[in-house]
Amino acid sequence: MVSMVADEKAQPQLLSKKAACNSHGQDSSYFLGWEEYEKNPYDPVANPRGIIQMGLAENQLSFDLLEKWLEANPDALGLRRGGASVFRELALFQDYHGMPAFKNALARFMSEQRGFRVTFDPSNIVLTAGATSANEALVFCLADHGDAFLIPTPYYPGFDRDLKWRTGAEIVPVHCTSANGFRVTRAALDDAYRRAQKRRLRVKGVLITNPSNPLGTTSPRADLELLLDFVAAKGIHLVSDEIYSGTAFAEPGFVSVLEVLAARGNTSDGLSESVHVVYSLSKDLGLPGFRVGAIYSSNPAVVSAATKMSSFGLVSSQTQHLLASLLDDKDFTRRYIAENTRRIRERREQLAEGLRAIGIECLESNAGLFCWVRMRSLMRSQSFEGEMELWKKVVFEVGLNISPGSSCHCREPGWFRVCFANMSTKTLDVALQRLADFAEANGKGAHPTRRGLAGGPARTMSCPAGRFSWANRLTPGSADRKAER
């Protein structure tokens, strides 16, 4: 058994500085909550009192669609093409340019997700082992040690590790607030840029996640124009992590920065060579285990450098082979995109409605696998201490692993990211019930408008089966049932 406790006195000089420091960010609450869940995971039968994982943005809603496809496509089974074995070919294929059939299919799929309003040139795609690897490789290519990226808050906690740890790059947050729905503004960008300069950091780019994690919103076209203007003015890069592009389920719909860029036409500012997109199949297809990520760039130098760097994390050839067949099936991708987003919307509604019923609001969202939830009414003090206190209660007493906004670098206390697509509807019911019970018990000191409810008859706060019609929402034979575990 490996001891995880390193002797700090003996080790610091023996290992690298990177090994000894914790800028991998894994001491953050984002990961700690995860650890707690691992120790005591919920299971409806074996461990009904366990912690429900609501901190993991996974898409488990549409596996059945993939399974059906596999059943119907025997040639993708067991490494064959047209009945003949391709085992040998795949075993030896380690070309970092990636499998042409896969890149072609991926380019088409990415285009389809953008309503075919953008076309992707397969030769500008660099395959990497997940978006984690793509983001890190891109920073290695764009920034020197000590250079900085501006990132609007709140942002995915993993960026602290992925973008900074081994690259030595810095992140300077661009502060966004609920005053305008956490949208990025020119003032906020300028302020962040100034702060970077004060710290004598050379800013190499802005990194956005669109659709946003943790907000679940898509960037309005105007915001993308604003960002392009900003990076053009500063002569820096714009990286758009579009890993959730396939999860947009409602209007106004997902608009990629590449679409906005294309609409600007060919200008002489060379902007098209400074805009780079990151993608992955982990969220849209629910295949995080397969480690399929991609960098898309129109900058030949970036493509060239990133391609060479991808040697450190290539995509397994057998996985490329499987996915080439899957994504090449146009009928399948069309049906999948439509059905998958429908299920995400439905599940999101279940969570949002359930929270509304107990007086908790979510940010209005149209994408993602999570809601950005305002829980300050349950906090004893409107501060980050209050937020942490609440978080601990929710993890340990209520038994829900949700992610506190502070772990996402949010400037306002009281926000939490709550995931909904990695569990069955029944489990989501259980989670909402627990939260409702907790909210009731915490009625004292709650938000004034809720005090009335809390002070009222118990039945308005408790959750008899009839009050929340989750069961009624499921139609017989609903695909949801198959997706439930």
Place this chain on the structure above:
Amino acid sequence: MAANSGELLSRIATGDGHGENSSYFDGWKAYDMNPFDLHHNRDGVIQMGLAENQLSLDLLEEWSLNHPEASICTAQGASQFRRIANFQDYHGLPEFREAMAKFMGQVRGGKVTFDADRVVMCGGATGAQDTLAFCLADPGDAYLVPTPYYPAFDRDCCWRSGVKLLPIECHSSNGFALTREALVSAYDGARSQGIRVKGILITNPSNPLGTIMGRATLAMLAEFATERRVHLISDEIYAGSVFAKPDFVSIAEVVERDVPGCDRDLVHIAYSLSKDFGLPGFRVGIIYSYNDAVVACARKMSSFGLVSSQTQYFLAKMLSDHEFMARFLAESKRRLAARHDRFTSGLREVGIGCLHGNAGLFSWMDLRGMLREKTPEAELELWRVIIHKVKLNVSPGTSFHCDEPGWFRVCHANMDDATMEVALDRIRCFVRKHHHQQQQQKAKAKLWAARGPLHLSLPRRGGAAASHLALSSPLALLSPQSPMVHAS
């Protein structure tokens, strides 16, 4: 913007650290432009620069056809699809780690056991070295590496981490064995320049030598590392490709049995399935460390290069079929031995020797006798002739940082028997011509010496000499009419 890309991109992106601007890639380019095909292009360049094991893929293929349950895409394996597709835990599938730990023990003849909890995944051995460098050293620190060594270490260990590689010179006089004197000299040399040595990187079995390291040398390294408190990284990627005596001795064995007092916190093994199995496409790299903190750190870093869960699942099934693994290892070694013996004996027919090797997918060929002079330039000249005229992509020793010119690594496990014979024919033909030409030169040189002062060449004779060689190669400079012949 393109013109400014030098500023717009990082130093890492715009520099040469990836190693691909090296002129050694000329051989690859020649192959890419004109690849040999037994049926369609018998005049093409034969790829002998790629250390791949293509000899035993049929065995793996057969196993995979007989075990559909190992694939999550078949009817038999489909029930596992969603669990596996969703599994992204950087600890790896428990069954994969267990199977890998047991297999690593099996490859070492059961002489050591490996702890599954110390098995960390990486993006191939390439990713393993990159990750280890990040864990063990800071930018500017150095590893000592015995020469000759695998050229891509310059990229894998240095490109992103900023670590330097410093050579420990080894020589043919003792079969390129690593000596304590050479090690101490390299270490002291680094220290005198103010460079902090963080580790010693060995490849055992050796690439490009095809030899294994002796137990005494390994023990010496373990002791030295402990004394100076530097890491010892053993890349054992060819551990399963030792096809003749003496038996392979892993650093794991030495650490556990021969030098039990050594500091295990310093010992790390890199492994992969790309060579022993011939599965480079599956990207299976492993770090095995005896240092808990390194395991913990490397594991977190493995997020940047995890093995596809689909692949982990497949390999967990295959590796834990111990009976098949035993048969596979035995048969693979038998085929490697046969191929090695055929190649080296074919070379011996024309008086070309190789370093006596018992492992790996290549031979370390001695062409020192064919060099115009004992210089790296002369080696590269000869190399270009072999690429462009003999049409074999072989790898020149200088690309492996060998400080003795004239050695070439020739891979021979990446082709079928018929292609091997074509390659041997070409080599024999080339060598015979070269010897013949050398003899002619000697004879003419004597004649000229007897005649007195130097005469300039006549075009006709020059033309005849050139056509005799059937080349317009640098060797033509040595044709009888060249003033240089007289000078040498």
